[in-house]
Amino acid sequence: MRVCVLGGGVVGVASAYFLAREGHTVTLLEARDGLGLETSLANGAQLSYSYVAPLADPSVLPKLPGWLLDRDSALRFVPRLDWQQWRWCLAFLRACRGSVARRVTAELLGLGQLSRARVHELVEREALAFDYQRNGKLVVYRDPEAFAAARRQLAYQATLGSHQQALDSAACVALEPALAALRDKLAGGIHTPSEEAGDCHAFTVGLADAAARRFGARIRCGVRVDGLRREGRRVVAAQTSAGDIEADAFVVCAGMRSVSLLAPLGLRLPMYPLTGYSLTAPVDPARHLPPALSVTDLHYKVVYARLGGQLRVAGMVDLVGRHARADQRRIALLTQQARETFPGGADFDAAATWCGGRPATPDSKPLVGATPYSNLWLNTGHGALGFTLACGSATLLADAMAGRPAALDLSAFALGR
DSSP: OEEEEEOOSHHHHHHHHHHHHTTOEEEEEESSSSSSOSTTTSSOOEEOTTOOOOSOOGGGGGGHHHHHHOTTOSEEEOOOSOHHHHHHHHHHHHHOSHHHHHHHHHHHHHHHHHHHHHHHHHHHHHOOOSOOBOOOEEEEESSHHHHHHHHHHHHHHHTTTOOOEEEOHHHHHHHOGGGGGGGGGOOEEEEETTOEEOOHHHHHHHHHHHHHHHHOOEEEESOOEEEEEEETTEEEEEEETTEEEEOSEEEEOOTTHHHHHHGGGTOOOOOEEEEEEEEEEEOOTTTOOOOSSEEEETTTTEEEEEETTEEEEEEEEEEOOSSOOOOHHHHHHHHHHHHHHOTTSSOGGGOEEEEEEEEEOTTSOOEEEEOSSTTEEEEEOBGGGHHHHHHHHHHHHHHHHHTSOOSSOGGGGOTTO
16 A cells, blocks of 8 residues: 655654555655654653653642743743634643543553553664663652652552652662752652663654665655645545655644644644753763763653763743744753753753744644544644654554554544544
8 A cells, every 4th residue: 555654753754664564655755854853853852651641630720820920830821812722721621630631641651551662672673773771760859749649640550550669869869879969859759660761863764764775665855745635535645845646545643734734624633732942962971970860850840861972951841832932031941950950960051952842632642543534544643752652653553554453442542532
């Protein structure tokens, strides 16, 4: 079958790889001049298979006033005259129920476990070079109440197969000496030995190369998709800057571009961008002591991951509009927080900065599977979990397109769920 994949981020490339590996004739179209140059370029670099609990949770409701009033809040909301923003917010509030959060957590943990198995397979099968580390993750808490809630979440996730350990402040510093500056500020931490890290951009490029070299996938960058031409309930061609491209099936993995691309077909995707920021700071082993583990400072909602000779720092969730724009105040705040947490961790003055809009659904679950069009498929809306869930969701997509039983219940990730 001829399959056209729209979007060259980590999710689109993973989709192209697994479909090509099954013997399909795959063409991937990417508007930018290279792969993984938007949300996949400089994300948090963590493969956090056990940290997939949704943002929508009852605990966020009391925090909403602070998000509106505090410009330096880790999660910031700026209201716009934008019906898509308000529709997303209302759906988010409906998802802030304990029963919904528990169900979504279980579904995302299942997808995370599937994705972890596929990443391990790819690392062995394709010898991908992306600064990959199975170094574990430590989430540290400064607030005793937040740490107590985390221990309750740990107990719940243990019933779903997660293996984690709660540590006091001294044990956190013993495990990760780079946290010494925070010793007196920590209430405790949750350690998950199974978590991993890597360079998402390098992974994306390497996986695309494997798809092309080993399975004949055609990767076409610099091709902008302007629309989809349909006949009845079937898509017959992608209308692009290089002319119409026909295929037997089309897979939309275009991040936020998916929304406007599918709207003319009458498909309304419940997605909105959550803007995030990152720093990539050089590390000199003679002068710096970066964390060896992946670390998340939950108070600031900032993640840290060592990538070879660099330290990646990423954080913040800004619900501020449909177009991600670099806010220098937010970048300065992220830099300040990194210096406070790891004073000698890297050369933050020389850090490269990034800003991107992560395509998120209100309940934090991606959209994977069929649409009302017989040959049009979705794999989009992963929010901040694109790197973590890409290989799992691509596996589910391949199962669905082959018409075989999927590894997980596809209805949990369906459009219109």
